[in-house]
Amino acid sequence: MSDLFYNAAPNATRIAPPLPEPRQYPAKPGQVYLFGTCVLDLFFPEAGLDAIRLLEREGIRVHFPQAQSCCGQPAYTSGYTEEARAVARAQLKLFREDWPLVVPSGSCAGMIRQHYAELFKDEPATLRQVQALAERTFELAEFLLHVCKVELKDQGAQARVALHTSCSARREMNTHLHGRALLAQLERVERVEHDHESECCGFGGTFSVRMPDISGAMVADKTRALQESGAAQVVSADCGCLLNINGALEKQNAPLRGQHLASFLWQRTGGSR
Incomplete structure (x- = not known):
């Protein structure tokens, strides 16, 4: 979802973050969290299950905290900072173990990795937690490619x-x-x-x-x-x-x-x- 268009809201003054820096990828972990995203949960639940299946096939145990909801991006990019902060704070409580957070949505992963720090810049203790979470947040395709180093075997038709x-x-x-x-x-x-x-x-x-x-x-x-x-x-x-x-x-x-x-x-x- 484009920041350019979200900024049409009268009280939205967001500056797009710089392009992502090259990452240092960890070794494949034994356990991960999956952040399912609200849209996936409501409209594409089979995609969430398939994401879990892909990860489990790599020998990874997937944890899915049931209390998770939205990442807060719609409120944030529409200028509702306090509401976005409340939503984000609720998510932060769910991912306390030092496991990677895998997100089957690049826009939601980008919200957590790039924008949570802006939301909590005036709360030093929370900011440290947010920065640590950002470092272990990965979009699903990125995680499969660079952390799991999957080698896919095509079994479908042309x-x-x-x-x-x-x-x-x-x-x-x-x-x-x-x-x-x-x-x-x-x-x-x-x-x-x-x-x-x-x-x-x-x-x-x-x-x-x-x-x-x-x-x-x-x-x-x-x-x-x-x-x-x-x-x-x-x-x-x-x-x-x-x-x-x-x-x-x-x-x-x-x-x-x-x-x-x-x-x-x-x-x-x-x-x-």
Whole structure:
């Protein structure tokens, strides 16, 4: 979700963080937390389960605190700092063990890794906790690629797919690079390029509600480019974008649909539910 569009709120004055620095990745751990995100939990629960299955297949025990909810990004990027701080504080209480926090959403991972420090900059004790959590927060594709060092064995049929990545996830977590690298391991999957690939799909959280005409024009451009690419399927690591893109495609009566990267990888590599 793009900070540019969130800043349309009268009281939102956010400055995008710098591009992420190269990370030093740890050895594969025995245990991790999974932060499921609110959109995934409500609309794509199978993707959350597939993320867990991918991690468990790597020999990792996955912990999912049941009290988790939103990361606080919608409130934060709409200018509601106090509300965002309250939501973030509730999440901080749930991830106290020194295990990596794996997030199947680049935008939510970016919120925790890049923006929590801004929320708690005036609370030194909490800030230290936030900074420690940020260092062990990983987007799912990033974690599979650089920490688990997965070697995927493609068991699916020939397929042409288009990869869509959230604009803020690209900027803050480099999810487009991680997604491309994982898809490249699948021998019978051809990733096709498409116009508007780096542009926002028009969702932007509350932006799509406040400015529906502009949002609708953006997703129309996005879906047109995806259909013209010749891809038979769309893959994305962000559920908000999938909601918007799939909703637009359905209204257009188009056969093309998007699937979360976790589910796509699980199914392509022999997983079954």
